[in-house]
Amino acid sequence: MARKNKSVKKTGGGLKFWGRHAIGAALDNPRRVIKKISGTREALATLDLPEGLPVVYCDVADLGRMVARDAPHQGMVADVDPLPDIWLGDLLDDASAAGRPILLLDQVTDPHNVGAILRSAAAFDAAAIVTQDRHAPPESGTLAKSASGALEIVPWIRVVNLSRALDEIAQAGYWRIGLDGEGTELLSQAMGNSKLALVMGAEGEGLRQNVAAHCDVISRLPMSARMESLNVSNAAAIALYAEYTRTKD
Template sequence: MSSHSERNDARRGKNTRGPGRFPKRAEAPADDWLWGWHAVAAALANPRRAKPQRLLATADRAREIERRFGRLPALEVADNAQIAQRLPQGAVHQGVALKVEPLESAALEDFVAEPGAVLVMLDQVTDPQNVGAILRSAAAFGARGLILQDRHAPRLAGALAKAAVGAVDAIPTAQVVNLSRALESLAESGWRAVGLDGAAEASLEEALDGGPTVLVLGSEGEGLRRLVAEHCDVLAKIPMPGGFESLNVSAAAAVALYAATRARP
């Protein structure tokens, strides 16, 4: 039977295990690291990335990295437990983790308005898993970029990058101060904004015209904020004959991106 000194003392709110038996997990904010093979490999392959600060990999992953990217000074061979110690609890790292400077924000001027071009704008969508899944769909359907408000969006690392499966480095992301002003600037460049709103009269199919389109999606529950909605050229809904009131925002983004793909000339 374990002694009191070897148990977690919930009353005191601290761990009273003997020293050295279980190493303390290192403090590792989720926005400091990328993990998962696809996310890390995409970052290493991206010429827009700064040099890695640290790259932890199991022996097998280290050999794979060297085959694909050559010798990297930042590479350190570590076992799975050692890698896990550098990451947030429960991170599924697949034998590799990378600490690197964040990507620089894209500029709105980088997004050229061409027939069939699609951008995605997120209004206060803050869940990293949702944003990561939206980036993955954006990459799959050939979107030109993602636009986020810098104060109300998760950083493009950690669990978000893992969910995006490499799309963080495939899709340029612009982080802007004000979404309404961003929509004004994009409109001047020839973009047309289609906001998704479950209460809209027009269907998404009716709203899409095949021209350069910004798909604007709001947070679950609150939807688009008033000023953002007012800066959209049209509001549209995704018809749902099955009777469910709404889709998860990442699922709605995937449906909207597919619809926009079909509307391309």
């Protein structure tokens, strides 16, 4: 039975995606509505375009005016709609997600970081990422390009309150591990044998106190004393790798 904690309603109109990986993955995603694709004949010839999709052939200069300055569009730009909302409860009830980690991001706002985290989440078979709707970036061409196709693969759930989401995740049997440089034990010691929810804080500020209070344990990554911290996307990749290899042993 689906639980009540729904992801919040996304706002905003259409988006522009660019680059071969982001657009190719969008074309392969049946949940993604693509309204139009523009590009050079050479670039679009590399894609398997569905019948009926509006296509506009144009030159590189025209494409450059459609996207952010210096965006690496690789000869193609797509007009798309945001993905449909996802319920957290539906994910927790989904048998295909069982045994795979959930990654929660506490006010990580840089779209490049979130895109890179999505890419790691896809690589290491995470069930989903969860963010608060506020203080998290929206879907965008920049984020999709950084995710290199993973935005279409990994469910992204937006919730109103991250602490309440952590309570719901605990009720579903997950062990909640917050990652922080001041953690009381190493991640490998904190993992145990339960289903895992890994919680990452923003760079600089780390986990907020209220979010940390809704974790079962606060752990840290093993790291040389010569370096104080890692970029959040790098830390997420290491944590997901550690969980992925643990479940494969």
